[in-house]
Amino acid sequence: MFKKAILLLGITVTCCLLWFAVYDYREAGPIARENLRGLALSLTTAIEKLAANDPSLETLHSFHPTDVAFFALVDGRGVYRFHSNRDLVGTAVEAPSQMIPLLTRSETRIVLGTGERAYQFSSPVTVRGEPLALVLTLHTYRADAVIRRARLNMTIVLALVVAGWLLSVGLARYARREERHQEELARRETLAKLGEMGAVLAHEIRNPLAGIKGFAQVIAARPQESRNASFAHSIVTEAVRLESLVNDLLAYAANEPEAVADFALANLFDHTVSLLKPDAGTHGVGISWRCPGDLLVRGNRDRIEQALLNLGHNAVQAMPDGGELQFLAERSGKDAVISIRDNGSGIAEEHRQLVFEPFFTTKSRGTGLGLALCRKIVEANRGRITLQSREGEGTVVTLTLPCAR
Template sequence: MFRKAILLLGVAVTCCLLWFAVYDYREAGPISRENLSGLALSLTTAIEKLAANDPSLETLHSFHPPDVAYFALVDRRGVYRFHSNHDLVGTTVDARSQEIPLLTRSETRIALGTGERAYQFTSPVTVHGEPLALVLTLHTYRADAVTRRARLNMTIVLALVVVGWLLSLGLARYARRDERHREELARRESLAKLGEMGAVLAHEIRNPLAGIKGFAQVIAAKPQESRNAAFARSIVTEAVRLESLVNDLLAYAANEPETVADFPLADLFDHTASLLQPDAGAHGVTIEWRCPEDLSLRGNRDRIEQALLNLGHNAVQAMPDGGHLQLLAERSGKDAVITIRDNGSGIAQEHRQLVFEPFFTTKSRGTGLGLALCRKIVEANRGSITLHSREGEGTVVTLTLPCAS
């Protein structure tokens, strides 16, 4: 909720800044035109007063405001009565201008011979009772400074917004990575505590469990009553199940150094398939494996075999009505990619993110340590494990392990 509020606040601030920049830029144009129009009106009044005080119009030649490019007075016939350029006095206006608007005021932008875009203001004036047209052309440098400043401000605001969002995204990504790192540390800490608890439980349970199993086997071998045989078999079954749980706990909690060596993967596949065959045959599951003969792994062979057996038994149990189990391997650069594929019942979507967590199981009589132990074994051998499943279509587990040098 806090993150959403921060995101909404950032979006709101960004919208306000962008609106301000665009509004300022759009208002700069009218302000620039108003400045030019006001300046033109002031100069028109000054020129009209100078012309009224000097019928010869000679004093106008000394009138050189910095913003004026040139100005002229034109009579009804289109003859220049005055022009900033002495040579044009007495000449006629360009033939394209058929009529000088003496009674109307107009303003426009024109291009000078130098290529400069200038502002031209035309206004009717009266000099000694004679109506004339004042053509006033102004430089727009100072007036357009408002527009240039607004454009610069808009560019700066846009740049700041982009940089701000990039920094925010970078900080958010860093914060998310740090959060994931803390979650991973917390998970490892909890798993370490869980492993310690499992080791203690296994140590306390193993000794009495051995006695229970031994006495039950004696009863099963020489029952004094007919019903004791069934009871004894149940005791043995439950004792074996508890022993399997203890072994899984010990295997998961074990932190002993691994024995690393190079070994051929094809031999491991062949041996794993032979161990899985009895259970698979009882469920009507066929096993197929393919592996390049020259593909070898570097790691702990026994532990990797244990992981493959766990995955194979899980696949067989997911196909109670029969199916097809595949063990495939291929080389990918410096790694070997092992795929265990079944066409069983699959895993529900809400359970896929939890299958590698210790003690999570959907079975009525499962320990929930199988896949968690597989992941620990694979990661201990410098590899990775992923699972893809679709309910009703099957499951694919992929192991990536380093090849032999």
């Protein structure tokens, strides 16, 4: 959808630029003609005033505007009463087709003897009561410059549009290639994690299976011995360990469900703490929690509870000699900020950047999926998770989750 919007925007901008360039070029011709016509009318007024003030018309010979190629005054008989070229004064117009009507105004393009295309403007004037025709021929340098500038602008716009589209196509191809490269990297990373997971499974499953096999063989060989009860208990323990491992793997591999609803965070804290208390009591760990009663969170309640339980169990295991575990929550704008604090052994500095990576663990009997699963759950519920720890002082894990709407 985003790519289609970008493409539609590009097409719209391109059409606007092309329309502007063509419109500017088409308007350049009329603008140039209006400029020439306005200049010709101004010069006509000036020449008529000079001729009225000087009946001998000598003053006109010193009138040489830069835009004027030549000008002349023609009487009704077709004789030049004045011409910029003194040699033509008193001569007749060369051809009948060049006869100028005394009472009409006209304009046209002519070609001078030098090959230059010029603008000729004819207008009736009155000098000392005598009707004459003013023939004014102007250079079109500046007017033509307007057209050339418009043509250049249109060429530049077209070149920019073509260059922009070529660049866009190149960038799109590069982005697609980069996207495929990232997909390939992600695929390889997934394969690497699968290989790592296979190694973890081989290691973690082999030891419990060996114990289960050995205990089962002892029970099978001597089913009536009294010590078989402890062997059976060991079998159950190892089977539960395997079940927990499989559950962690399935939970990490599963897609997050879409069952999102609003729930009271205080109730979730109360339920989570009640589940953690038996394990915490055996380790001499006290648990407390504090949360506003009206703080509602939007998300998947069961999955968030699973994340809090994982973090709680990790904190209890980090305090083998006892300690204090706290669950705290507060509102921060549109989010709920949850802090899980312990005063356990903490995490070594070199391990802090790796604790959320799947299969990373410093425990002898761990899968390394606990914190990775917590991060996946929190991010699936549009939240964030961070960790701060100092070795020997404890750890604080902070979860930021969206509040109810």
